[in-house]
Amino acid sequence: MPSIAAKGRSYKKGDVMFGYYVDLARRRCRQNLSMASLLVLTMAIGIAATMTALTIFGALAGEPLPGISPHLYVATMDAREAVEKDNADYAQPDSYLALRDAKAVVDAHRAPAQVALAQSMTTVGKPDGSVSDQANGFIVYGEPLSILGVPLRQGRPWTAAELAADAPVVVIDSKLAEKLFGTEQALGQSLRMGSKTFRVIGVTAPWKPHTVFLDVRRNQNNPLGSDEQFFIPVGAALAAGVGPLTSGECGEGAPVVSFQSTEVSSCRWLELWARLDTPTEVASWRAFLVGYAAAQHAAGRFVYAPHAAIYGTRAWMALNHVVPDDVGLNLLLAGAFLLLCMVNVAGLLAARFLRRQVDVAIRRALGASTRTVFVQHLIETGLLGLVGGALALPLTWLGLWIVRMQPVAYADAARFSPGVFAALLLLSITVGLVVGILPAWRACRQPPALQIKLA
Amino acid sequence: MHLAPIVATLRHHKLTAALLALQVALACAIVTNALFLIAQRVDRVLVPSGLDESALSIIEVNDLDAGANPLSVHQTDLAALKAVPGVEAVAIVSHVPFAGSQHGTGVCANLDAVHAAIKARGLVAGCATADLYAGGPGALPTFGLRLVAGRAFTADEYALDDPGKSIGSHAVPAVIVSRALAQRLFPQHPDQAVGRTIYFGESGLFHGQGTPIVGVVEHLHRANISNDDKYDQSLLLPEVPNTGNAVFALRSEPGEQARVIKQAKASLLKLRPQRQMSADSARSYADIRAAYFKGDRTMIGLLLAATLGLLFVTALGIAGLAGFWVQQRNRTIGIRRAIGATRRDILRYFQAENFLIVSVGVVLGVALAVLLNAVLMQHYELPRLPIWYLPVGAATLWLLGQLAVWAPARRAAAVPPVVATRSV
Numbered sequence: 001m002p003s004i005a006a007k008g009r010s011y012k013k014g015d016v017m018f019g020y021y022v023d024l025a026r027r028r029c030r031q032n033l034s035m036a037s038l039l040v041l042t043m044a045i046g047i048a049a050t051m052t053a054l055t056i057f058g059a060l061a062g063e064p065l066p067g068i069s070p071h072l073y074v075a076t077m078d079a080r081e082a083v084e085k086d087n088a089d090y091a092q093p094d095s096y097l098a099l100r101d102a103k104a105v106v107d108a109h110r111a112p113a114q115v116a117l118a119q120s121m122t123t124v125g126k127p128d129g130s131v132s133d134q135a136n137g138f139i140v141y142g143e144p145l146s147i148l149g150v151p152l153r154q155g156r157p158w159t160a161a162e163l164a165a166d167a168p169v170v171v172i173d174s175k176l177a178e179k180l181f182g183t184e185q186a187l188g189q190s191l192r193m194g195s196k197t198f199r200v201i202g203v204t205a206p207w208k209p210h211t212v213f214l215d216v217r218r219n220q221n222n223p224l225g226s227d228e229q230f231f232i233p234v235g236a237a238l239a240a241g242v243g244p245l246t247s248g249e250c251g252e253g254a255p256v257v258s259f260q261s262t263e264v265s266s267c268r269w270l271e272l273w274a275r276l277d278t279p280t281e282v283a284s285w286r287a288f289l290v291g292y293a294a295a296q297h298a299a300g301r302f303v304y305a306p307h308a309a310i311y312g313t314r315a316w317m318a319l320n321h322v323v324p325d326d327v328g329l330n331l332l333l334a335g336a337f338l339l340l341c342m343v344n345v346a347g348l349l350a351a352r353f354l355r356r357q358v359d360v361a362i363r364r365a366l367g368a369s370t371r372t373v374f375v376q377h378l379i380e381t382g383l384l385g386l387v388g389g390a391l392a393l394p395l396t397w398l399g400l401w402i403v404r405m406q407p408v409a410y411a412d413a414a415r416f417s418p419g420v421f422a423a424l425l426l427l428s429i430t431v432g433l434v435v436g437i438l439p440a441w442r443a444c445r446q447p448p449a450l451q452i453k454l455a
Numbered sequence: 456m457h458l459a460p461i462v463a464t465l466r467h468h469k470l471t472a473a474l475l476a477l478q479v480a481l482a483c484a485i486v487t488n489a490l491f492l493i494a495q496r497v498d499r500v501l502v503p504s505g506l507d508e509s510a511l512s513i514i515e516v517n518d519l520d521a522g523a524n525p526l527s528v529h530q531t532d533l534a535a536l537k538a539v540p541g542v543e544a545v546a547i548v549s550h551v552p553f554a555g556s557q558h559g560t561g562v563c564a565n566l567d568a569v570h571a572a573i574k575a576r577g578l579v580a581g582c583a584t585a586d587l588y589a590g591g592p593g594a595l596p597t598f599g600l601r602l603v604a605g606r607a608f609t610a611d612e613y614a615l616d617d618p619g620k621s622i623g624s625h626a627v628p629a630v631i632v633s634r635a636l637a638q639r640l641f642p643q644h645p646d647q648a649v650g651r652t653i654y655f656g657e658s659g660l661f662h663g664q665g666t667p668i669v670g671v672v673e674h675l676h677r678a679n680i681s682n683d684d685k686y687d688q689s690l691l692l693p694e695v696p697n698t699g700n701a702v703f704a705l706r707s708e709p710g711e712q713a714r715v716i717k718q719a720k721a722s723l724l725k726l727r728p729q730r731q732m733s734a735d736s737a738r739s740y741a742d743i744r745a746a747y748f749k750g751d752r753t754m755i756g757l758l759l760a761a762t763l764g765l766l767f768v769t770a771l772g773i774a775g776l777a778g779f780w781v782q783q784r785n786r787t788i789g790i791r792r793a794i795g796a797t798r799r800d801i802l803r804y805f806q807a808e809n810f811l812i813v814s815v816g817v818v819l820g821v822a823l824a825v826l827l828n829a830v831l832m833q834h835y836e837l838p839r840l841p842i843w844y845l846p847v848g849a850a851t852l853w854l855l856g857q858l859a860v861w862a863p864a865r866r867a868a869a870v871p872p873v874v875a876t877r878s879v
Contacts, residue, residue, distance in 0.1 A: 340481045344772035347474035351779040407749040
């Protein structure tokens with residue numbers, strides 16, 4: 001079997017001489033440096049644009065509470081009562097329930113854990129009025145900390161008895177405690193919310209889901225959400241005049257439809273979530289809700305057929321367009337841009353490889369198989385892709401930095417992480433190999449004799 | 456120019472020529488759609504609110520402890536704001552477009568339509584959805600709304616809200632509508648809307664109580680931007696909001712705005728030091744609008760950058776390939792020159808070749824552009840691509856191709872005939 005020697009090593013026919021090919025690729029790039037840099041730069045720009053868009057999309061479209069949100073389900077039904085039956089804007093059953101319905105479902109205990117909540121924002125201060133601040137938090141019926149996995153640093157959640165008795169207790173996060181009392185050790189302290197004084201019974205770590213999925217409607221245009229700084233039981237909150245951020249669906253003739261209203265008795269304003277671990281639990285909770293809603297409809301409270309349904313976290317986020325349309329559009333645009341860059345590079349590579357037909361023909365005549373010629377060319381484009389990826393790294397970093405500077409709600413999602421780096425590496429090698437396939441295939445299919453003759 | 460020899464030559468470069476045409480097709484499809492997206496966003500950002508924006512400032516106060524009748528507190532505020540030097544007009548209003556809050560209602564042109572709408576549980580002909588704005592005395596001139604028919608409200612038409620009641624919940628003696636709403640409600644006689652009676656809100660839709668239109672304004676945008684044709688359908692009520700949360704509209708010379716805002720805020724805080732006023736509770740309307748559209752502005756910038764980047768990459772690709780071909784055909788060019796072709800012929804040859812490849816790409820690209828638009832329409836709220844965008848996209852790519860091939864073609868034309876006599 002014939003063998004050739006390169007760089008002091010001997011190769012058998014058909015061997016893939018990796019080191020030699022790398023060396024060949026390097027020489028060729030040096031021969032035509034401007035073309036090589038054009039190829040690399042084009043790939044780098046395409047990869048960087050895609051990585052920037054992918055990073056933001058990935059940060060927004062991931063699980064909002066890893067390990068917890070996949071088991072959470074929200075209830076929806078057409079719970080409209082007579083007061084709002086002619087609301088022209090009503091499109092499909094939403095997630096807002098009246099307090100009495102939310103209470104009834106939670107108290108029926110048909111799921112391992114349930115909670116009804118509404119986003120609120122209110123002024124929280126010391127009882128003497130010396131320090132106060134606006135804080136963001138949830139008005140809750142049920143026990144929120146365990147179902148949402150909010151880490152408690154001190155104290156305890158409220159008890160069922162406290163909830164039932166509308167006891168003025170509150171759980172706050174350590175940042176709010178720090179701000180109000182100068183220390184995280186706020187257990188037993190009193191603070192003022194609305195018109196009443198509340199006792200701090202628990203202090204949590206700063207907590208928010210990665211993306212908004214609880215009470216999405218009151219958190220629109222804020223896909224990353226903000227820290228939830230307090231949890232307050234619903235009865236005590238309403239008694240103190242602490243209401244939800246917006247009143248919800250109240251229908252015509254409701255008392256007040258404005259910011260932080262507590263006149264919510266005739267409104268649907270609480271969202272009901274349950275943790276369901278098995279398909280059986282999912283089915284039985286759904287069946288219970290369908291039954292409950294049908295009973296309310298039969299009793300004449302719900303005016304329309306209720307169409308009760310439940311949604312998992314991801315489905316609910318998709319339905320409510322939590323990931324802004326712009327982010328998806330950016331990803332699409334970046335993908336199209338990368339595709340264009342790849343076609344561009346493939347075209348240039350094809351021209352570049354075909355100009356070397358003579359080299360290829362000589363190698364073929366000396367015994368290189370079609371396969372080794374193909375592999376040689378792929379190694380060259382793979383290397384170009386890798387160099388493009390290395391160049392794309394600072395470009396991606398720059399792109400993310402530019403996005404972070406933008407006044408958009410998702411700017412904070414544009415952060416570089418090790419995962420991004422790994423994805424970038426993978427993407428650049430893939431891009432390098434994919435663009436090379438067609439030109440390499442074309443190059444290795446030259447009949448050697450003809451080419452040598454032509455030369 | 457004979458195209459036959461060009462086509463014959465290209466048959467030897469099938470792969471490269473095909474890839475180049477594909478690249479042009481992709482660029483054409485993406486650029487056409489990107490331009491359309493940009494135009495859409497620009498339209499959004501530039502949509503008129505109907506207000507005289509450059510002279511307007513908005514101040515919000517939040518008095519949670521304003522007592523049983525918050526308006527009494529805010530009447531004092533109003534007097535204090537009037538006293539600020541430079542303030543030409545001031546009014547208490549419910550909200551302004553592009554600031555977040557929204558009050559919607561159904562509106563019907565007559566009672567029959569009201570009954571039909573209630574029966575159909577939705578909109579019927581003769582009814583429309585619209586936004587309600589409420590404003591106390593002076594709201595119309597403070598906003599700078601342009602009346603195109605009828606008159607402003609008279610002093611005796613203003614109603615005070617009951618404390619805590621939402622706007623539009625009780626009857627008012629008069630209403631001013633936007634021209635777009637008048638056209639929607641009275642398609643036959645849009646110019647004769649003044650004097651007609653319309654039905655809206657709780658009083659109109661539930662109790663059948665009509666309200667006469669006294670005036671029509673040119674524009675009054677709804678509180679939020681929408682992609683449909685109902686964006687300019689609004690009503691202005693002669694009604695003074697009465698809640699702890701009050702919005703004041705101030706009018707001053709554009710140059711004076713910064714100072715007026717600062718002084719107004721200071722005098723409001725002096726009246727009630729305990730009230731909450733955050734940093735953005737007193738802003739010029741221009742700032743409010745800019746904040747509302749910041750996402751769109753970012754997106755316009757991004758789309759523009761992407762379009763330019765795309766065109767740049769395409770131009771580089773075209774020029775790179777043309778450069779290769781010129782090098783490769785050096786000898787052939789020399790022979791052509793030696794047997795009588797002029798420099799101009801060589802230049803024309805490469806230009807025609809580029810035109811041919813780009814044309815194939817453009818034909819494919821136009822089809823791809825329509826396809827891409829269909830995909831975008833399916834996933835995003837986007838209208839159909841107007842047909843005239845297609846020739847614009849095509850022309851862009853033709854022009855780009857000719858620009859990109861110019862330098863390599865010039866280089867080809869400069870190849871001297873003597874090259875023919877040399878061997879490679």
